[in-house]
Amino acid sequence: MVRSFRSRLQIQKTKGRRGSPFFMMGVSLPAAEALRLDAMSEFTESAAGKISEGQRLTLQDVRSELGDCQRCPLGRTRKNLVFGEGNPHADIVFVGEAPGADEDFQGRPFVGRAGQLLTKIVEAMNLGRKDVYICNILKCRPPGNRNPQAGEIEACEPFLIKQLEAIGPKVICALGTFAAKTLLKVDVPITVLRGRFHSYRGIKLMPTYHPAYLLRNPSAKRLVWEDVQMIMRELE
Ligand code: URA
Secondary structure, eight states: OHHHHHHHHHHHHHHHHHHOTTOOSOOOOOHHHHHHHHHHHHHHHHHSOOOOOSOOOOHHHHHHHHSSOOSSTHHHHOSSOOOOEEOTTOSEEEEESOOOHHHHHHTOSSOSHHHHHHHHHHHHTTOOTTTSEEEESOSSOOGGGOOOOHHHHHHHHHHHHHHHHHHOOSEEEEEHHHHHHHHHTOOOOHHHHTTSOEEETTEEEEEEOOHHHHHHOGGGHHHHHHHHHHHHHHHO
16 A cells, blocks of 8 residues: 555656646745744644544544534524545545535535535545545535634534544645634634644644635645645655
8 A cells, every 4th residue: 555655656756747737837935934834833733732532433423423413503504414525544634614505505525616626636646535534614504605603613623523533634634724723723824824734633734725715816726736745745
């Protein structure tokens, strides 16, 4: 398995720049940003506790505990609860913000246009959706796709933590400002957070731009590709 991943990585390296769907001619991180990022790492380490060593639930246990969740008002407006999907023992978990209309309709995460782009990102890592796990901070769609509210996060986040405990990934990829800030408990823009690993309860966490942002700003795909390559090296 390790050998096959290495060879995939090698192919990726050689395909690398020209083969990557994300590649645009290189612009390196400005020095000032790199310095800011350095200063961040200790900050985020201490902001996150360790995942408890208690009894490990399975994803099915977590889903059962969630039930027909009415812990916040989104339970009344959702069509479907979007729990998350993928490999229950994935090495990498992608965490987005909240289901949109398509996800609410299908009960599956990242199935709309942003989701199709996420699928391409996963495939560019030489993985499939079935190899990774995909979920969100919130499991129910906020009406009109408004930003999640504090009470909704408070009600929902414990279940995300239990999902992550059950999966035990090597790396978490936080998609977008909202997921990154919520998980890391910091109020720092994604432009500053992305591009390096942070620690989330003892798990490496890479913040990167949300695929919906990439749809509006395709030039940022190059930076996401840089982040994704760091993740691939970490998974090697
Ligand atoms: N955006 C998200 O953050 N999550 C989804 O599941 C879909 C779009």
